[in-house]
Amino acid sequence: MDSTAGETEGSGIDFARVRREFALAEQFPAAALAEAEEAVSDGPRGDREDATAIPLVTIDPPGAKDLDQAVCIERRGAGYRVHYAIADLGAFVVPGGALDAEVRKRGQTIYLPDGNVPLHPTTLSEGAASLLPDQTTPAALWTIDLDPAGEPTSARVRRAWVHSVSQFDYETVQAAIDAGTPHPSVALLKEVGKLRRAAALTRGAVELQLPEQDVEPHGDQWRLVVRTRTSVDAWNAEISLLTGMCAARIMLGAGMGVLRTLPDPDDAAVEWLRRSAKALDIPWSRETSTARLLAGLDPASPAALALFMDATRLLRGAGYTAFDGTLPAVTTHAGIAAPYAHVTAPLRRLVDRFGTEICLAVCAGEPIPEWVRAALPELPELMERSDGVAAKVARASLDQVEAWVLESQVGAEFDAVVLRAEATTAEIFIAEPPVLGRCAGEGLREGESVRVRLVAVDPSRRRVAFERA
Incomplete structure (x- = not known):
């Protein structure tokens, strides 16, 4: 966590009351734990290729153990090849079993300042299924080829054994890139990340640069901080978004899947934002898209902060859209300005396991598993419910620390x-x-x-x- 601004100490109280208020699970059922232990003991299911020679690395917050993604970017002619390994939970979770039932109830990992409530038992999420360094781990390995402009020309995913050679955090990678000494596996991250960001602006993707509050421990107390997003964080996010867009294309081509969708804002909403910009004395020509206007603002400007807050109204109504046979009316995510699916964080989010299984089957030319197909109708409700709980827990935790910090002032x-x-x-x-x-x-x-x-x-x-x- 970053502490570049606003560090203020609070009391040494934990968040047990927040956990009770939202009925967050304290333990996994014995049967679910037994299944996880058995899965680790028996080893991952399914045949897979040996891709351990690819020098993958992970980039996560300091101290993270639930590592969903590992990356290696190579130059390929005038373009690029992105290797992106994703934790393979389908190799461990038995469909219809006790663990499967429990993770469907949870929906996602819930994060609190004093520890998380994991989606999967830590023997999987921080052990056998995590892409930890110096561990041979089963993964869903994406290979995405890009043209010189950073646009994908092909994408496929298959089951593989992978081996992460290093675990990095964002600041370490940023410092190495700034010093001109990046790890070879991410030496092209800046180049590709900038191309992907330029493509996002061309598509009309909207990014709001609002301050991101966070809480971090300080001895036996808590302090509020503003998390500063590094350029590496943004470039790394573009690789994840790229993979999710490729996954969505595969699902749409197959006529089955679950997308993350957000309807485009109507003309009235955009005109309302234009009036807001005018009231804030922010120039906005008719030739400039919403995405380019917002991207060009200084996030430190009070007027820009206010417009970013107003622009959140353009991004309301996000949901999960499952389909089987008939394509849905809305297939795109307005914030990304493209079709998009969650597939890159299966350790922490339920829906990613199912989306990954669909893409694996399609790329292998095999039928999509019936247990995946049967689960599609319930996934949107499960995810929307857990998204709601996660958002409320995060807000309650921040509100609690704000009160502790300000109590004496x-x-x-x-x-x-x-x-x-x-x-x-x-x-x-x-x-x-x-x-x-x-x-x-x-x-x-x-x-x-x-x-x-x-x-x-x-x-x-x-x-x-x-x-x-």
């Missing part, structure tokens, strides 16, 4: 930016400590820098209140 004044204003209240962002809150006051304007006073803190209800100073 009632009456203090802070500099803030108005992100969204209503008649008598506004949503504000305070940079130090990094807090999102509500502020009472008339006449507040979006994008305005204001001085606010903390008037109340209630840690038991996880609430803080400000007023205009």
Whole structure:
């Protein structure tokens, strides 16, 4: 976690009450644990090729053990070849078994500041199924060839044995690239990542550069930080998005799958955003797309922060769309500006295992397994429910730390930016400590820098209140 801004200590209290409030599972059922142990003991199912000679590396936050992806990028003529290994949970989870039933209930890993609630038992998610360094691991190995502009010309996935040679974090890779000494496997990450980002802007993909609050331990206390996204983080994300787009094309070609979808905003919503930009004195020509306007703004500007917040209204309504035979009416994700499917994080997200199995079968010229087909109708509901829980837990955790951190500062004044204003209240962002809150006051304007006073803190209800100073 990054601590480049807004570090403030809070109390040494854990998040047990949040766990109880959302009924987060404390343990796996004995039968599910037994299945996981047996799967590790018996070894992964299925035949697979030996791809251990590919020098894959992982890039994750420091200390991560549930490693879903490993990458190696090579030059191929005037273009590129991306090797992208994804943890193969289908090699361990028995369809219809006790473990399968439990992970369907969970939907995804839930992250809290004091530890996560994993989707799979850690013997799998942090052990035999994780792409840990110096371990030969079963994987779904994607090979994606790109042309000189970074556009895919072919993509296939198959089961393989892989061997990660190094585990890196984002800052380490960023420092090595900046110094001109990157690991050979990611020496082309910057080049390919920039091409993919340029392609995203051409497609009209929307990226909001809002401050990302986070919590990190500080001794036996907690502090709020703003997580700064490195360029490597963004380039690495483009490889994951590329794979998800290739997976979506395979599913659409097969007439079966589950997509991550988001309808395009209607003209009225875009016009509303244009009026918001005008009110914030942000120039926006008719020839400039929403994606290019937002990408060109300075995220440190108060007006830009307010417009990013307003632009979140263009990205509402995301969901999961399963189909079998008849293609759905909406096949694209407006934020990505292309068809897209989740397949790159199966250790942490349920739907990825099923999407991967579809792509594996199609690429192998084999029938899609019946257990996958049978699960498709229920996957959207399972994922949307777990997405909702994950979002509420994350917000509750941040609200709790905000209350702990601010408890002793009632009456203090802070500099803030108005992100969204209503008649008598506004949503504000305070940079130090990094807090999102509500502020009472008339006449507040979006994008305005204001001085606010903390008037109340209630840690038991996880609430803080400000007023205009």
